[in-house]
Amino acid sequence: MELGLAHYLTLAAILFCTGILGLIISRNIVKILISIEILLNAVNINFAAFANFADLDEAKGQIFAIFIMAIAAAEIALGLAILIACYRNRHSVDIEDYTSLKG
Amino acid sequence: MDFLLDIKTAMLPEVIITFTILVCSVLCFMLKQEKQKFIYFISLLGVIISLISINLLAANKIFTGFYNSFSSDFFSILMRFLILSGTLFVIVMTKDYSFKFKHRQGEFYLLILIATLGGLLLSGANDLIMIFIALETLSLLSYALSGFLKKDKASNEAALKYLIFGGASSAVMLYGFSFLYGITGHTNLTEIIAYLTNNSSNMMFSFALLLTIAGFLFKVAGFPFHSWAPDVYEGAPVPVAAFLSTVSKVAGFAILIKFIGLAFNNTEAIGITLGLVALLTITVGNFMALNQVNIKRLMAYSSISQAGFVLIGFALLSYMGTSGAVYYLISYLVANLGAWLAITIFDTQTNKSLISDLNGIAYRNPYFATCFAVCLLSLAGIPVTVGFVAKFYLFHTIVQMGPAYLWLLIIALLNTILSLFYYLKVVKAMFVCKGADNGSKLNFNIGVLSTSFVFLTVLVVVLGVFVSPFINIARYSAVVIDNANTSAPVSVK
Amino acid sequence: MEVLQLLFFGMFALVIVVSALGAVFCKNIVHSIVSLVITFLSISGIFVLLNADFLAISQIIIYAVGITILLVFSIMFTTTKDDNNLWIAFKPRTLLAFVVAGSLFILLMFNITDKFTDFNKNPKLFITKAPKESTVKTLKEQGTTPIIGKQLLTTYVLPFEVLSILLLGVVIGAAVIAKKEEIPPC
Amino acid sequence: MEFLSLNILIFAPLIVAGIILSPLFPNDEIIVRRFAKGFAGLLFIYSILFMIFFKPHEVGYQFKENIKLFSDANWIEPLGISLSFGVDGISIILVVLTTFLVMLALIASKKAITTKHKLYYSLILVLTTAILGMVTSRDLFLFFLFWELELIPMYFLISIWGTGKKEYSAMKFFLYTFFGSLFMLAGILALNYFHVINTGVSTFSIETLTYSRHYDIPFMFEALIFFGFFIAFAVKLPIVPLHTWLPNAHVDAPTPVSMLLAGILLKMGGYGLIRFNTQMLPEMIKIFAPILIVLGVINIIYAAFVALVQKDLKLLVAYSSISHMGFVLLGLGALNVAGISGAMFQMIAHGLISAGLFLVVGVIYLRTKTRTFSQLGGLGQVMPKAFYFTMLLALASLGLPLLIGFAAEVMIFYGAFTSDSLEGFVLSNQVMTGLAAISIIITAAYLLWMLQKVFMGNMFEKWQKTSDLTPHEAIALTFLSIPIVLFGLYPEGITSLFLPFVDNLVSHFTL
């Protein structure tokens, strides 16, 4: 049995689930941002796979993946800026300390 | 493909906004700190011009620009009008609030304008990528905006939570987009609809649709993805909270209706699930709001439950339902803006946002209290205001859909009582409870902020009386979306 | 040829999964960043397999290099003495997290393989259309860049322009938030 | 004749309330009160003109109005809602009763209200508009709008000027009635839905939905609609299981407000039952009449027994008004001319009497600052005028002949006894009316016990120097006792107004 779309989709699904897992489990904020990146990468694989098997003529999937990469970069930049601002105020990177807004 | 034609017919407000963005960004760098106030006038002017430019657009035909990635029909014009008026009032709010930003006021207006541009594009976007980009501009900029008060721990925390939650939900949405792309092979909505009309939709499609709707539910603070809203509204600066609860919510609804349109012709499974989500949103919003102490958190939960009501309109999967939802959206926007204006006035002058701080204010500032009470009662759905007519019309549309939706009607009706309880709690605090007699008298003199607040309250009452023009607008826009979803793409450029 | 491709795919997939799990479950943040970089690189390999070469390159440039440097810088800024025990929160939500991840995976598989019936390599749910030989020719000679370039500036010109404004906004926002407050001279 | 326009009658109080609230109106208490009282008097005279020019024998609405806002189309054209008012048999008398009681409430609120006068008087006037609008509206949506509008001023009136745990009871009142009105909303929308299905035109006007309804609604839904309206009016006209808001609201409301609450707001329940449940859904009322009678009897007996042991004067009067409103239900259940006109008459009679009783309770509370029976006693020697007025009111309330209460009770008793709506049930009409008749003993018992405990017997020394009625209260009480005696002696005065309407209404059932 040779390489098909299903393999890529399963790979993307596995990666997506690990990203979600990491998102919820990790206590370090940097790790949370990392898992968001993993999520976005999983989606990229998905798009690339569909582009390859469905329409290589216009490769719309790949364009979408490129846009996603750009946005992911922007998001991680903003995330880290906010992280630094948070760190400057609370000197901690642990998500458990950022629970003052509740109720 | 001359873009000028597309711009003139479809995208005039977006262009004007981008122009103001560029001018402001230049000014931000050039002007020194104390002259930053000048940027306020520029951005205000830009928004007003784009507001005026909207009615130049042809309202009766559907125009698509930029390779059908952006289409402006009557519905998107209406949504853009709402978004721009929302931003107008948010900018007016920030004028007094900006003393808190010390020497970075210019950037705030800039970010607000870019976010509004995102919202405008979102309401007209017709292509999956365009939707994603517009949505992300709106979300990323709101993360930055909500974290604007660097020194304030709450604002930081709010931004952090908003970013993490937003990142996750946009990833889920993207995953849905990828499957949509996988099934249909196109990224353009009209083509997807065309593909759907000629071959039957399968479970995978509804699954993909639900994934995408999850992303929009985040934007609109619907049931599963609502828990970020209270913390962010409480932590973020007040104008940003107002921005989130009005502009970004309207933009979210604009795009949500396009996607629900996809489900119009296929299974009703989506209808029932959406109905369930809508009801859960209302009930969760109401139950949580019952014993809130902070006025901003209360407004957050109230906006969640109001979003639930609009979602009910969409869950009816028919043009009647959408017209009910659109009219409800208009009334929600006006009343919510009024309420947030009041909170800003109160917050800027007393820097407190607990309900108990509002005690007995009606006897120190009668006009402020009455206006705030009118806005709240309109949200609750009390007679003379627009909220009452909106709720009545929404329930009317639910009943028109026949007895199958009786369960929807009953639960929505019961929830109005809960919502009444917590709105009355605030009104009670203002009028009935004895305030600390040393409470300072808010200076509610004639200023831009107070005039716009009074204007909005008057609008709430006037809209409650002159109802038929706005119901017709809502019905016409619902019809436009309905045939946009079902019929073949009008013109592919 | 098919076997070679399968071999490569298996190798890449394995590395991706292991390093992704490593990035999530490593105790020390630096280890997780290193495993993250490995994931990015192997993903770009996958892209090559999917004959999306432009994508692979941009993946390497943006992710492997750009974002990793950003992460490293931010770690340097925010190292506290007791940060290395920030591993996994032993709270009920971790259990729930496994439940969610598992059920989501099963749901995805359930849907992709159309109720666990269609396991062949190209599930009929999704369109499979062979490319025209003109695109195959351009692919062989110049790769996917001209296709992407043409598309970017024709059908997707509006998102492209808006992206620029978005990036402008994010840069300003990030700068404003991250900049250290220095008392203004005047 | 043309100067008589309902719009002026309904919206004038709203405008005057606006004038009073506006900053340029002097904030001095006396001017505000005089202005409000003068206006209320004028309004009353204006409504009397309506009554004079009203032609009872004309079927359907009179003085019809349809306000068009800046366009020739109806108010909300897409939904078929029209801002239309009109007066017919039963609403003309309620309009006059409302304006009359509002005038009296304002006269009596000289001493009862000490703070925030402008807000108080404007809220009372807004309340008047709401009630007048509710009684005269010819459109279901409009009726619902005024029904909800009336809750806000009542909420503020009770919670700002009330006594005791006023916020709790104001909130309870608001939410309870709101809960009821939701069922009515569902009913209204369902009616409109069936109209749209059968005729394609969406309308909310009462006339089209009652008279020109040729299609019939499936039984199940018509029963649900009936049930919806019934719940809303059951909460308002307190029917026993849903009545617990009334004692709280009455005990904690200031005197003029509880006068209005008992005088008019309870009548809205009765008016609604006649207008919507009986006129609009005749087949359903025939099926549900037995339930009405049973509930009415329970109401009468239950409230009368509970009133026997009340420790608080105002609670006693509150439970007595629940018992009297039970008579209205009994009359309605009889479904014959005597019963329904008796119910209508009882509403007016009870309106006047309970307003008077609450005024007297207010008078006592003002002077003695307590309402519990244990501390009151022998006030008759110190306040003879108040004693005579209370005795007149108490006797009228227990149905003494030649006073207004008697004619109403007699009509209801004769109507309920001779009606056959309880055919085939184990407890026939006769037995139920017999049970209801027991109430004349218990009512006499608790009212006279109240009179004896408060006014007769030896006096507490601390009430030595309590002053008798002030001229304001005396005028208000005389104004109240004139109709009580007049219409007691000559009941035709009122019955002639709504008898043709009731004849026409009952003709629907018998055919």
Add this chain to the structure above:
Amino acid sequence: MEFFINNVWVIPALPLWGFLLILFGRAFNFYQNKYISLALTVGSTFIGFIFSIFILLYCINNPETNTRYNILWLDAGNLKFSVGWLVDNLAAMMLVVVTSISLLIQIYSHGYMEQDKGYHRFFAYLVLFNFSMLALVLSTNLFQTYIFWELVGVSSYLLIGFWFDRPSAAQAAKKAFIINRIGDFGLLVGTLALLFYSLNWWTSTQNVLLEFATLGQAGSLALANAGPVLFGLLAIGLLLGPIAKSAQIPLHTWLADAMEGPTPISALIHAATMVAAGVYLIARLYPVFELSTQVMTIMAWVGAITAFIPATIAITQTDIKKCLAYSTCSQLGYMVLAMGIGAYSAGLFHLMTHAYFKAMLFLCSGAVIHSLADQQDMRYMGGLRKKMPTVAYTYLIGTLAISGLLLSGFWSKEAILSSLYTQGKGLLLVIALITAFMTTYYMFRSYFMTFEGEYRGKAHFHKPSKVMTVPLIVLAIPSAIIGFLFSGSLKSIGIESFDRFVFNVHAIHGDHGGLFLPICSLIIALLGFLLAGVIYWDKLTSLYCSCFKNIQKQITPLYKLSINKWYFDDFNNLLIKYLILPISEFLSIFDKYVIDGLVNLCGLSTLYKGKALSLLQNGNVQTYLVTALLSFVAIIMVMILIYIV
């Protein structure tokens, strides 16, 4: 003569007019002078008296008069209630009785109430009572009677509670009104039932609803429709009204307490007029009662028991007014007994005679009390014959009359006894005779205790004024001779016997059973006189010998029974305390805690649900994510389920 018949409405209208004048006069303080109120009251009653005399004369010479006039008062669909006035022999007789007695009592009460500060209020109430009594007498149909029946009850409430600052008076007034109300309940339900079962009679013949003239046919139709048992119940319901109003056995306790009111009131209302209204109503409803024999026997037995028990109680009474009250109660029993056995005219005849001498007795006791500064207890009186001879002698005439010793009481009581004899009701006859014996005993006992022997009281004595003694004398004349006048023995001079006059309607005609009965009743009366004299008269106490003493001891349980008024009062209080109040106590607690509790419960439960949900919002973004994704997965599952199903 026609003039008087046609505007009979003047008789009740004048008192009403007087009442309104006094009311508004005093309310706006137009006049303070007492005499104006007096003039208004006495004037209106006097004119009424003249009118009724002429009407009586008119009725005597044409006995078949039955003029009626009705106005439609309340129209309710097929039920048309009307009000009007009816003149026939019975009404004429009652008119004369009521107007004459109230005229004299009003004059008397001027003297009695001179110093009282509530003078005007008293006369206003008095005139109101007059209006309602006269209107009751003149009413044409049962509905109108019900109206004035309650009005009379209210005026008696007002008058009993005249001195409302005295708690006992207030309590008595309330008790009187409530017991009357129980009677009204019976009357109301009876009338409703009567109307219901004979509805088609009234609606078909188009005449006035429930009119007395055609009540007979309606009654028979009702009997046919309802069947004997229901008709019996209906008749008992109607009977309940008179039982309460004329203080028959179960509902008689209010009459004794009603003595709290001023004495002229006790004389007017609780002796002569109001209590007689019950008997008058029985007379009016006779065609209905006649139809069912069981009801007649019940009525007879109620009358008999009411005659017997109060008599036993009156024996041990020390308060003079209470004694007279119980004697009224027992005489009323006689009247109802007479009505019960069909002796329609005998009952009415006794009513008339009793009205006069009982009113006189009360006025004498009033004079005594007034002169002894409100001392009512006979044990502190005595020897007043010397001090006020007129009052003493009139009181003696009254005692002779009531005990049936040759004065008017003898004739009417003898008529009742003879009809009892002819009807062959042995047991009832025995009871009647025993009561007659006891009546004479307690009447003479009260006479001897107050007027004979030496003065036992401490109160300073002052002579009763002229205005009080003259009415006594005037009243003494009718109470002495009216019995003989109408007994039929003067047929030759043209004065018809009472039953001929009133009787034209009903044919039960009792012929005189020879001389045996009168002699035996005279003997019994003498025996009673002797017994009272032996015990109380100072001249005869010497005969008091030991045999009486042990009899005294054996009958002590009986004595205790009569002192406690046969425990009726205690039974009523127990009934209320342990039956009615606990029920309402339970209901009010049930209402406050259960129904209200439920409402508060659902209010609180929503608040707690709110709190529970907000626990979920614990601030940690990862919990938000987990909850969000979990519920999202659940929603997808739901969607898939719907999809598959």
